[in-house]
Amino acid sequence: MNEKFFIEINGSKQGMFLQSENTESPVLLYLHGGPGSPEIAFAEKYPTGLEKLFTVCWWEQRCSGISYDRKITPKEMTLEQMVSDTIEVTHYLRNRFGKEKIYIMGHSWGSLLGVITVKQQPEFFHAYIGIGQVAQQERSERLAYTYMLEEFCKSNDKKMIQQLKKFPIETGGDISLKYLVGVRSEGMNKLGIGVMRSMPSMLDFVAIVLRYKGYTLGDKFKFKQGSSFSLKCLCDCMIQMDLIEQVPCLQVPVYIFQGRHDYQASYVVAKDFATALKAPIKGFYTFENSAHSPCFEEPEKMCNILRVDVLQKQVSLSDKI
Numbered sequence: 344m345n346e347k348f349f350i351e352i353n354g355s356k357q358g359m360f361l362q363s364e365n366t367e368s369p370v371l372l373y374l375h376g377g378p379g380s381p382e383i384a385f386a387e388k389y390p391t392g393l394e395k396l397f398t399v400c401w402w403e404q405r406c407s408g409i410s411y412d413r414k415i416t417p418k419e420m421t422l423e424q425m426v427s428d429t430i431e432v433t434h435y436l437r438n439r440f441g442k443e444k445i446y447i448m449g450h451s452w453g454s455l456l457g458v459i460t461v462k463q464q465p466e467f468f469h470a471y472i473g474i475g476q477v478a479q480q481e482r483s484e485r486l487a488y489t490y491m492l493e494e495f496c497k498s499n500d501k502k503m504i505q506q507l508k509k510f511p512i513e514t515g516g517d518i519s520l521k522y523l524v525g526v527r528s529e530g531m532n533k534l535g536i537g538v539m540r541s542m543p544s545m546l547d548f549v550a551i552v553l554r555y556k557g558y559t560l561g562d563k564f565k566f567k568q569g570s571s572f573s574l575k576c577l578c579d580c581m582i583q584m585d586l587i588e589q590v591p592c593l594q595v596p597v598y599i600f601q602g603r604h605d606y607q608a609s610y611v612v613a614k615d616f617a618t619a620l621k622a623p624i625k626g627f628y629t630f631e632n633s634a635h636s637p638c639f640e641e642p643e644k645m646c647n648i649l650r651v652d653v654l655q656k657q658v659s660l661s662d663k664i
Contacts, residue, residue, distance in 0.1 A: 344361055344362060344363040344364075344366055344398065345360075345361070345362055346360065346361040346362075347359075347360050347409075347557060348361075349409075350435060352405070352428050352431045352432060352435075353424070353427055353428055353431055355405055355406075355410070355412060355415065355419075355428070356410070356412065357402070357403065357404070357405060357410040357428070357432075358402075358403050358408065358409035358410050359400055359401060359402040359403060359432070360383050360400075360401040360403075360557065361398065361399070361400055361401075362386075362393075362394040362398075362399045362401065363394050363397065363398035363399060364394055364395050365398075366398050366440065368396065368397050368398050369396075369397050369398070369442070369445070369446055369469070369654065370397060370398045370400065370436050370437075370440050370442050370445040370446065371393060371396075371397035371398065371399045371400065371445065371446045371447070371448055372400050372402060372429075372432060372433060372436060372445055372446070372447045372448070373393070373399055373400060373401050373402070373448050373449075373450070373453070374402070374404070374429065374447065374448065374449040374450065374453030374454070374456050374457050375401070375402075375403070375404065375407070375450060375451075375452075375453050376450045376451025376452045376453050376454075376475070377404075377407060377451070377452045377453075377570060377573055377574060377577075378404075378407070378452045378573040378574055378576070378577035378578065378581065379404075379406070379407045379408075379569050379570040379571070379572065379573025379574050379577075380407070380452075380570055381401070381403040381404075381407055381408035381409075381566070382401065382450065383401040383403075383408075383555070383557060384551050384552045384554075384555035384557070384558070385551060385636075385639055386401065386639075387551075387555055387556075387557070388551045388554075388555075388639075389639035389640070389642070390642065391638050391639065391642045391645070391646070392642050392643070392645075392646045393638075393646070393649075395646070396646060396649055396650060396654065397446065398440060400432070400436055402432050404425060404428065404456075404573070405419070405420065405424065405425060405428050405573075406420060406569050406572055406573050406576075407566075407569045407570070407573050408558075408562065408565060408566050408569055409558070409562050409565060409566075410569070411565035411566070411568050411569035411572070413568070417575075417576050420572075420573065420576035420577060421576075421577075421580070422456070422459065422577070422580050422584075425456055425577070426456065426459050426460050426463060429447075429456060429457075429460045430460060430463070430464055430467070433445060433447070433460075433464075433467050433468075434467075437467065444466075444467055444468055444469045445467065445468060445469065446468065446469050446470055446472065446653070447460065447461060447468050447470075447471055447472070448471075448472040448473075448474065449471075449472070449473055449474070450474040450475055450636070450638060451474070451475045451477060451607070451608060451635065452477065452577070452581055454473040454474060454475060454476045454477050454608070455477040455478075455480075455581055455584060455586065457471055457473065458471065458473065458586055458590055458593070459590070461593055461594075461595055462590050462593060465593065465594040465595050468595050469595065469596075470595050470596040470597070470598060470624075470653055471593060471595055471596070471597050471598070472597075472598045472599075472600070472649070472653065473597070473598070473599040473600065473613075474599075474600045474601075474636070474637060474638050474645075475600075475601065475602065475605055475607065475608045475613075475635040475636060475637070476599050476601060476608055476613040476616060476617070477581060477584075477586070477608045477613075478585075478586040478587055478608075478612050478613055478615070478616035479584075479585050479586070479587060479612050479615075479616070480581050480582045480583075480584065480608070481518065481582050481583065482609070482612055483606070483607075483608055483609035483612045484512060484518045484523075484527075484582065485512055485513060486606065486609050486611065486612070487527070487531070487536070487606040487607070487609065488507065488510075488512040488513050488527075489513050490534075490536070490606055491503070491507060491527075491530040491531070491534060491536075491606075492504065492507050492508075492513065494534055495507065495530070500533075503526075503529070503530055503533065506525075506526045506529075506530075507526060507530065509526070510522040510526060518582055520574065520575065520578060523578070524574075528545055529545075531606060531607060531634075532545065534606075535604060535634060536604050536605065536606035536607070536634050536635075537606070537607050537634055537635060538607065538634065538635050538636055539633075539634055539635065539636050539639065539640055540602075540604060540632065540633065540634045540640060541640075552566055586616055587615060587616050587619050587620075590620070591619065591620070591621060592620065592621035592622065593620065593621075593622045594622075594623070595622065595623065596622060596623055596624035596625075596626075596653075597617070597620060597622040597624070597625050597626070598624075598625075598626040598628070598648070598652065598653055599613060599616075599617050599626065599627050599628065600628050600630060600637050600638070600645060600648070601613045601614065601627065601628070601629060601630065601637070602630045602632075602633030602634045602635055602636070602637050602640065603629055603630060603631050603632075603633065604633065604634040605633070605634050605635045606634070606635075607634065607635040608635060610629075613627075614627060624656075626648075626652055628648055630644060630645075
């Protein structure tokens with residue numbers, strides 16, 4: 344199965360891609376990051392293998408990618424609305440494939456959305472899987488800033504030092520979009536601590552989207568608009584959220600996949616969240632050769648964990664927490 348289609352979700356036309364080698368497989372809803380950055384194009388460039396284990400739904404969230412709609416206003420772009428949309432997509436998948444429960448996997452911003460959704464409606468999910476887990480993003484950003492400044496001082500990268508010092512994040516300065524999209528992204532890519540270890544520029548990200556054959560020319564234009572709009576609407580919410588405080592427990596098994604070199608969503612902060620969280624089963628898995636996207640950087644390891652620990656429930660948790 345390889346299907347692209349649209350359905351109405353809470354009054355908004357939203358698009359998604361379904362991929363599966365066997366539609367009798369368990370269903371997995373993949374929540375992309377950003378906010379506003381669908382990842383189906385990445386899955387073509389860096390195959391995950393998820394479709395061999397699951398019927399995977401690559402949903403493009405409200406006003407993201409092919410779901411972008413210029414009529415949607417910022418007032419409609421709230422965490423509460425996104426959670427409601429996620430639950431509606433879950434119902435669609437349950438009904439279409441005749442499943443009482445599905446699996447939910449969230450990457451980056453999608454990991455925050457996934458945790459809040461599962462907290463509200465645990466009865467619809469077999470398990471929650473977080474990748475590049477967001478938990479205390481404000482703390483994560485300050486840790487990343489300090490690390491980048493130290494590293495660029497060591498290498499005497501005067502350009503990056505100058506750019507970073509324009510934004511006093513370390514001493515409590517605002518974490519603005521101008522900083523995140525410009526300086527922070529460039530610094531992380533240079534150091535291999537951002538989206539991927541081997542992505543030296545965000546131009547590589549753009550090229551992946553532009554080359555994706557599943558998008559029409561119009562879809563590619565929508566991707567750019569949706570990414571900018573969604574980030575503006577939801578970024579502050581992501582930065583301010585504290586999952587360690589607000590989500591002390593989940594009622595489903597939880598598995599977190601974190602890159603050792605991830606500073607985009609801090610490895611340290613993610614592990615703190617996993618340690619504090621109460622859940623029936625917990626697994627925290629360190630991907631030694633990954634930054635923020637172990638699903639694309641070390642997919643074979645990810646699928647082995649999913650096959651054994653998650654689907655077969657032969658829990659051999661790699662990192663005891």
